[in-house]
Amino acid sequence: MTRYSGNSQADDYLPAKPESSGSDAVKLDSQESITHRNASLFMPDWKDVETFRRDVQFLNQEGFIHNAQTFKPKLTSESIVILVQVHNRPDQLQILIDSFHKMRYINETLVIFSHDFYSQDLFDVIAKIDFCPYMQIFYPYAIQVYNSQFPGTDPNDCPRNLQKDESRKRKCNNAEYQDFYGQYRGAPYTQIKHHFLWKLQFIFENCSLFRTFEGLIFRIEEDYYLAEDTIDYMRKLDRQARIQCPEFKMYIMGEYSGYSHEEYKSSATRKDRWYIGIGTGMAFRKYIWKLFKECAKSFCLFDDYNWDWSLMHVAATCIRGGFKILKPKGSRARFKSEFRVESSHSGLDATIQQSLDSIGDTSRQEPPGTVHVQANDVFRHHNKIAILFASIFVIKRCQLPGLHQLFKVDEGLSAQILCVAVFALLGCVLNDHMVDLS
Template sequence: MRGGGWARAVRVAGVVVLLCVAWLQLALPPLPHDPQSALGGSARETPEFDTALRFQRNPTSKFLQSKTQPSSSSTIPKLTPEQILEIREQIQLRSGNETVLNEELFGPVQPDTIVIAVQVHNRLEYLRHLIVSLAQARDIDSVLLVFSHDYFDEDINQLITTIDFCKVMQIFYPHSLQTHPDSFPGESPGDCPRDTKPKEAAETKCMGTPDLYKHYREARFTQTKHHWWWKANKIFDDVWILKNHTGLVLFLEEDHYVAEDFLHMLRLLNAAIPRACSKCSLITLGNYLKNYNFHTDARKVEVTQWVSSKHNMGFAFNHSVWQQIKACSDKFCDHDDYNWDWSLLHVSNTCLTQKLHTLVLRAPRVFHIGECGVHHKKKDCSSRAVLTKVHRALQAGQRTLFPRQLVVVHTPPKKVKKHKGNGGWGDKRDHGLCRSFSVSTSPDRDILKISVLTGSLVSNSSVNSSTVIRSGS
C-alpha cells in the first residue's frame, strides 16, 4: 500500500509539472524572430482576419498603440507666438544635430545604403501603419529611414523614437505653414484673396501674382511641393552623413504601406536595369491599379515612360539622376502647378536630355492607404477598410513574394498629351523660395532673401515582348 501511494504521488507530481510547463508556454509571447509571429498569426489564417487581432501578438503592435486621437489637417490648433518660437528653436536645434538613432546597433551609413525618405504631415494613424509595415519587411535593418516633417508634433516625434528595427533620422522643413501662420509662405495679411479681380488687386495693392487660371495663391496648397523639393535637396546634397552616398533613395509618404519583400524587389529591379532598360533612371514599386493578381503578376515589371499620375508612389532614383533633375530646378520651381509630381513630369518633358523612364511593378509592393488628405475630405478617415484589402491581397499572394527572377514586359510608347499645369503656383514668391532650396537647405536662411531672386515681393500683375531577368544575373 505504501508503494502504491508513493507511485500515485509521483504521478500526480508529474502531471502538475507538465501542466505548469504548458501554462508557461501559453503565457510566454512568441519569439521576436519567429516567422509566424512576424505575420501576426498562423499562415493558415483566413483572409477575413481582424486588423487589430493580426497585430495583437506582434512586437510591432506597440506602434499602433495611441493615447491621443490622430491629427487631422482640418483641426490644426492655433499656436501662440511663444509656441511658434519654441518650435522654430527645436527645428533649428534638431536640424543642426543630424542625429542618427540606432546607429550603434546597425552600423554607419554606407555609400550603397538604401535611404527611405518619408514625407510626413500630421496624419498619425496612417504613419503608425506605415511603420508597422516597414518593421515587418525583410532586411529593413540595412536601411536608413529618414522622416521629413512639415508639422512639428511631439506625438509623432515620440512614435519615431520608438523605432528599433533600423537606423532612423528626422529632418524638419523650416518654412512650414505651422511656423509661418501670418507671413509668407503662410497667409500674409496683405495677400490677394484667391478670386480677386485684376482691377481690385490694383486698387488695393494686395500682394501676389495670379496663376494661369487667374487665381491668387492659396498657402495651404503650396506647402507639399515646397516640402518635397526641399526634402530632395536636403537628402541628396545637404545631409553630412550622406555626402558620399551613391545608392538609391526611395520616396514614400505617411499614408503608404509596404509589402514585406519591397526591399528585395527594389534591389532586384536595380540590378536588372542595365540589361532590362538601360534608359530607365527610376524604379517604381507602387501603382494605382484597383485590382492586381500576385499569382500572375508578382514577377512582372513593365518598362515605360514615367508619368506623374501613375508612377509617383514608392519610386526611387540615385544621386546621378538627382543631379540631372536639379539642373532643371528653374523648370520645376517656375512651373505653374502646385503638385510636385506634375512639376517633375514637366522637367522630364521639357528639360532633360532624355525623358524619365521607369521600371514599374505590375503587382505593387507599395500601397496607398490614405482616405483623407489635401485633396480628399471624408467623414470617416479610417484606413481600416483599405488596410483589410491590402492585407488580403498580400496574404493571398504570400507564396509569390520574394521572386528570384523578373519578367520584363515592354509596352509600346504612348503619346503623352501636353499638360499646361494645374495652377496654384503663379506667385513669384513661391518660385523664389523653391529655387532657394537648390542653393541651400539651411533652416537659418532668411525668407526675405527671396526678394533677391524674385525682384519685388509685390506683384499685381499591348505587350510586345518579355524578358526574364534572374536574381544576381
C-alpha cells in the same frame, strides 16, 4: 528646442554628432545613453520663429540616427534609404510604419522622416520605432511657424479665389499675381512642392551622411502602405537593371489603384517613361538628382503648386528623353488615400482594414526569386499612354501671350492652335524615342 515629452532641455540629452569614416560606414559618437530607442526625441520649438530657426539648423546639421547602436546601418552603393515626406496625419503615418515593421530587411534600412509640421502626436508615433534605424529632418520654412508671414499666409495676402478687380480694390499684397487658373497663392498648397524640393536638396547636397552615397533613395509619403517584400524586390530589380538596362535609373514601385494577387506573384517588370499617374513610390540615385538640379529653375518657376505637374514640365521640356523607369507588374506600394482613410484612435474603418489586410496576405506569399525585365514590344502601348498624358499636360498648360492678336482670333482659340501644334510635335518626338526603351 524641447524634448517631445515636454521635459526641459539639458546639454546631456543633446544628440550625438555623426562622424564619417568613409563612404560606407555610419558612425555615432560613443554616447550610448542617447542612441537607444527610448531616448527622447527632440521637437523644434515652432512657436517662435527665431528659436525654430536655430533648433532646425542644429538638428539638421547633427543628423542624429536613432537605434544606430542596435542596427549599425551602413550606407553603400547597394543600400536603400526610405525617405518619407510627413505632414500632419499621424494615423496614416502609423499605418505606414506598421507596414515597415513587417518588411523584410527593414532592420538593414535607414528610414528618414522629413517633417513640415510639429505635434506630439506625430512624434509619439515615430518614437515607438524599435525595429530599424531612423532619422528625422526638418523643413525649415514650415507655414505652421511662419503663420502670419511669407512663406505662410500674410494677413494682407489676397484670398485664394478672390477676383482680380476686387483684389485691386482691397490693395492686398499679391493683387496682380494670380496663377494660370486665376487663383492666388495658397500657402498650404505651395508648401508641398517646396518641401518636396527642399528634402531632396538637403539629402543630396547638404547632409554630410549622404555626400558620397551612391545607393537608392526611395521617396514615399505618409499615406502609403508597402508590401512586405518591397526592399527585397527593389534590391533584385536594381541588380538586374544595372546589368540588363543601366539607362533605366528610376523605379516606380506601385499603383494608385488596383492590387492583384496574381500580378504580385509575377516576376515581370516593365519599361516605361515617367508621367503623371504612372504610379507611386519613386526610387532613384544621385544621377537623377543631378539631372533634375540642372532643371531646378524650370521646376520652381512653373506656374503650378503640384510637384508632380512641375516635374512633368521638367521631364517634357528640360530633360532629353524624360525619365526612363522600370515598374514591377505587381504593385509593392499602395496609395492609402484610395481607401479614403479616415481613422481615429479607436481604430480603422472595417472596409479599409480589410483592404490593407488583403495587401498583407498577398505579401506573405512567396515572392519571385528573380526579377525579369520584359521585352520592349510587350509594353509598347504604355508609351502611347505616356504620349496621351504628356499631351493632356501640354493642352492643360500651353499658353502664348499675343498669339491671338497675330492670328486675329480670340485668346482661347490661339491657345488651341498652339496646343494642336505642340501635341503633334510631342507625339512625333515620343514615338521617335520609343526605340530607346529596348
